[in-house]
Amino acid sequence: MTQKENTASTRNTTNMKEKIIVTLSTLCLAFALFSCSDKALDDVSVFQDSTVEPNAFDKWIHENYVMAYNIDLKYHMEDIESDYNYTLVPAYLDKSIQLAHIVRYCWLQAYDEVAGINFTRKYVPKVLHFVGSPAVGRNGTMVLGTAEGGLKVTLYMVNNLKLDKDFLNYYYFLTMHHEFTHILTHNKNYDTEFQKISEADYIMGDWYQKYESDALKEGFISNYAMSEYNEDFAETMAFYVVYTPDEWALRMRMAGTRGAAIIETKLNYVRTYMKSAWNIDLDELRDVVQRRMDDVVSGRINLDDVEH
Amino acid sequence: MYKLFNHKPTTTSTPIGRAAKACLLLLPLLLLPSCSRQEADVFDDSAANRLNKAVREYIEVLEAQETGWVLDFYPADRSLGGMAYTARFHDGDVTMTCELGMKGADGKVMAVGDEVESCYRVITERSVLLTFDTYNPLLHYWSEPDGNDSDGFASDYEFVFVSASPDSVVLRGKKYGNLLRMYPLHESASEYVKKVAANKSALSTVPRQRAIVDGNAVPVSILDNHFNYSGADGKACHVPFVYTPNGIRFYEPVTLTGFSFREMTLDEDGQLCAADGHIQLPMPTLMERFTGSMTQWHFIYSTTNRNRCQMCDELYYILMEAISTCMMEAWESVGDMYIGTNKLPASDDAHRTVIGWSTTLMSFGYEVAYAISMEVLSEEENIIAIKPLEGATLFYNYPFFQPIVDFVCNNSPYVLTFNNTNNPTQVTLRSQKDEEQWFTLRLR
Numbered sequence: 001m002t003q004k005e006n007t008a009s010t011r012n013t014t015n016m017k018e019k020i021i022v023t024l025s026t027l028c029l030a031f032a033l034f035s036c037s038d039k040a041l042d043d044v045s046v047f048q049d050s051t052v053e054p055n056a057f058d059k060w061i062h063e064n065y066v067m068a069y070n071i072d073l074k075y076h077m078e079d080i081e082s083d084y085n086y087t088l089v090p091a092y093l094d095k096s097i098q099l100a101h102i103v104r105y106c107w108l109q110a111y112d113e114v115a116g117i118n119f120t121r122k123y124v125p126k127v128l129h130f131v132g133s134p135a136v137g138r139n140g141t142m143v144l145g146t147a148e149g150g151l152k153v154t155l156y157m158v159n160n161l162k163l164d165k166d167f168l169n170y171y172y173f174l175t176m177h178h179e180f181t182h183i184l185t186h187n188k189n190y191d192t193e194f195q196k197i198s199e200a201d202y203i204m205g206d207w208y209q210k211y212e213s214d215a216l217k218e219g220f221i222s223n224y225a226m227s228e229y230n231e232d233f234a235e236t237m238a239f240y241v242v243y244t245p246d247e248w249a250l251r252m253r254m255a256g257t258r259g260a261a262i263i264e265t266k267l268n269y270v271r272t273y274m275k276s277a278w279n280i281d282l283d284e285l286r287d288v289v290q291r292r293m294d295d296v297v298s299g300r301i302n303l304d305d306v307e308h
Numbered sequence: 309m310y311k312l313f314n315h316k317p318t319t320t321s322t323p324i325g326r327a328a329k330a331c332l333l334l335l336p337l338l339l340l341p342s343c344s345r346q347e348a349d350v351f352d353d354s355a356a357n358r359l360n361k362a363v364r365e366y367i368e369v370l371e372a373q374e375t376g377w378v379l380d381f382y383p384a385d386r387s388l389g390g391m392a393y394t395a396r397f398h399d400g401d402v403t404m405t406c407e408l409g410m411k412g413a414d415g416k417v418m419a420v421g422d423e424v425e426s427c428y429r430v431i432t433e434r435s436v437l438l439t440f441d442t443y444n445p446l447l448h449y450w451s452e453p454d455g456n457d458s459d460g461f462a463s464d465y466e467f468v469f470v471s472a473s474p475d476s477v478v479l480r481g482k483k484y485g486n487l488l489r490m491y492p493l494h495e496s497a498s499e500y501v502k503k504v505a506a507n508k509s510a511l512s513t514v515p516r517q518r519a520i521v522d523g524n525a526v527p528v529s530i531l532d533n534h535f536n537y538s539g540a541d542g543k544a545c546h547v548p549f550v551y552t553p554n555g556i557r558f559y560e561p562v563t564l565t566g567f568s569f570r571e572m573t574l575d576e577d578g579q580l581c582a583a584d585g586h587i588q589l590p591m592p593t594l595m596e597r598f599t600g601s602m603t604q605w606h607f608i609y610s611t612t613n614r615n616r617c618q619m620c621d622e623l624y625y626i627l628m629e630a631i632s633t634c635m636m637e638a639w640e641s642v643g644d645m646y647i648g649t650n651k652l653p654a655s656d657d658a659h660r661t662v663i664g665w666s667t668t669l670m671s672f673g674y675e676v677a678y679a680i681s682m683e684v685l686s687e688e689e690n691i692i693a694i695k696p697l698e699g700a701t702l703f704y705n706y707p708f709f710q711p712i713v714d715f716v717c718n719n720s721p722y723v724l725t726f727n728n729t730n731n732p733t734q735v736t737l738r739s740q741k742d743e744e745q746w747f748t749l750r751l752r
Contacts, residue, residue, distance in 0.1 A: 053400065075442065087451070087462070089451050090426075090441050095414070095443075
């Protein structure tokens with residue numbers, strides 16, 4: 001046998017062995033896969049509904065948040081939903097009821113009014129979590145509200161709830177309009193020319209070291225707006241909506257000629273974006289938000305009724 | 309492409325190819341044991357089903373007790389002792405009372421016995437939990453951040469079930485780990501906590517100082533919701549307890565001279581008893597009540613009228629000199645001087661029995677103290693000894709008070725004369741060494 005023939009014979013033997021091994025292995029695998037399937041599935045789901053009868057507020061939430069907007073409003077404290085970095089306590093039931101009414105009336109229904117309920121349903125965050133206490137950091141700083149990926153908004157200090165416009169805007173609605181703006185711009189981007197207006201002045205994580213008055217003079221509506229252009233866009237939108245025209249004008253005066261001109265330029269981008277992308281007139285939205293807030297703080301809205 | 313295909317068969321005979329073959333041959337061996345059907349289930353049901361069943365059972369136990377439960381709640385690291393609560397669970401709500409008056413996060417004040425309703429749930433995480441998940445100011449007071457203190461008292465409001473029966477429920481704090489024990493309540497919740505508050509007031513203001521164990525005296529003390537005694541190995545033991553309507557109940561069993569017990573109850577004579585009567589903590593005598601006082605006995609003096617100063621001349625001159633120096637050097641007036649329990653809490657100053665001064669500068673007040681010990685030398689003759697220990701709160705800033713400490717301690721022991729033996733409000737201490745040296749103290 002020549003060396004060439006010898007090699008060919010070895011190759012044939014090797015191929016045969018491989019075929020046997022692969023066939024046996026496949027059989028074993030098939031045997032193994034089917035041999036463990038003799039247990040029937042339990043016909044009882046492991047995910048059982050709560051054994052506690054829903055209270056009147058639960059039913060109200062179901063009707064006015066879950067069915068209306070597909071929003072899960074969590075007023076029962078769930079530490080799995082909360083930030084483990086903070087020591088937190090639950091919210092008062094009656095304060096939660098009031099805040100649920102306020103959020104629905106001043107935030108959700110404001111967007112319903114200017115853009116239609118289907119718009120709100122589609123883009124609003126799907127989880128609202130109420131926490132009674134503030135989130136106090138180890139260094140004594142306090143978190144006002146948090147939003148996670150456009151999906152969940154957590155509102156703190158519910159136990160200190162006051163029917164006062166400044167309180168409600170500072171602790172809740174600036175955050176909520178801000179986060180909602182992020183959701184909108186994630187769905188439809190805004191004109192990237194906006195990013196160039198204050199391109200050289202963004203300071204990232206050092207924003208908290210800036211005084212609000214200095215930020216205004218540099219053309220930012222707030223010191224947080226200085227962190228980066230997306231936050232700048234969201235802050236400009238949120239502040240414009242929660243401020244009355246007089247409050248906005250006062251802020252522009254504080255900003256000075258140069259600062260006000262920059263902020264107004266940014267505002268025009270926001271205004272244009274809202275109109276072209278979402279067919280929302282920003283001034284109309286601002287007026288609706290203001291009117292609804294006035295209704296709440298003046299007591300014209302029943303914030304305690306969960307029967308209707 | 310062709311070249312690659314052409315080389316493929318030969319690669320199986322390389323070392324790597326042989327290893328792959330070996331692995332393939334071993335594969336069935338690895339798979340075969342996995343098909344064993346003889347493995348017995350440890351539990352008769354799945355973990356999820358068992359958790360769901362436990363939730364239903366625990367809710368049933370909690371709500372079946374229609375008058376509610378007594379809760380022995382220990383906040384923080386148990387250094388504050390325990391607090392008596394009641395809780396009635398009904399349809400997802402819980403109605404609570406507490407032995408303490410409280411102020412809620414919204415500023416609303418609740419008196420002892422006021423009922424406050426909130427929500428509760430029994431939920432499953434890695435175990436079954438009882439969670440008080442809407443705000444109840446009585447309970448969550450211990451859990452919320454306090455100003456810039458991010459953890460506040462660092463206490464739980466979520467508890468893992470350890471056991472549950474109609475007679476008792478035992479839970480453990482999920483985050484901080486303190487045990488929460490619950491016992492059936494057989495009376496009005498409000499009345500229960502009011503009785504607890506009254507008992508606490510009576511027992512804590514006249515603390516017991518000795519135990520009688522089968523006739524032999526053993527030194528013990530009750531202070532700040534803690535029972536303090538020497539263990540079998542001589543080690544100091546401090547066991548936190550919660551007050552009950554007629555006694556105290558400990559966080560963990562106490563073993564005193566061989567007797568182990570979890571609870572002490574008051575008998576008709578006002579003695580705290582345990583271990584089937586083998587152990588009694590008798591009402592303190594008049595002398596013990598003075599030396600172990602939980603309040604302050606104040607010196608009686610006036611800087612403008614000698615006749616209103618109830619003390620000997622020597623102490624009067626020492627005191628006037630100290631008050632004058634305090635004004636000149638520290639610009640502070642001395643508003644009060646006392647012997648007894650430090651006005652500052654133990655968390656601020658561990659020295660508990662002191663000679664103390666309260667001074668003021670403008671509207672700022674300061675507490676100054678010098679730690680002393682007081683010991684009964686003779687019950688029959690009303691004699692006590694007062695000994696100096698060390699400077700306590702801020703004393704190093706007020707050296708001009710040292711002569712007062714020296715006078716009080718150097719003239720020890722004293723013979724005490726009370727104005728009333730049942731409920732004294734005033735006592736005169738006259739030196740046994742020199743009867744000319746004396747001073748009178750009174751309660752406010």
